[in-house]
Amino acid sequence: DVCSSDLVSSSDQTLAGIAGKAVKEAAYHVTHAATWVVRLGDGTVESHERAQLALWWVAPYVGELFTDDETSAAAADSGLGVLPSTLL
Secondary structure, eight states, X not given: OTTOOGGGGOSSHHHHHHHHHHHHHHHXXXXXXXXXXXXXXXXXXXXXXXXXXXXXXXXXXXGGGGOOOHHHHHHHHHTSOOOGGGGO
């Protein structure tokens, strides 16, 4: 599931509670964003071109969302967080 989160089983109960609520919010936003991508992509020629251009501009940065670093590794090792690379 796109909106599932290992953070709901974090060793920190506050973080786990926040993650549980965030999973529900993320599910809503995935649906909302998908609706807009389809609407803009299937809309006018201009809306399609603008949507394509926006995706072209952000594409080089998407990989950074799934790159592990020392902080995320420490959080995962301690049970507080997850490695971004596991979110793919």
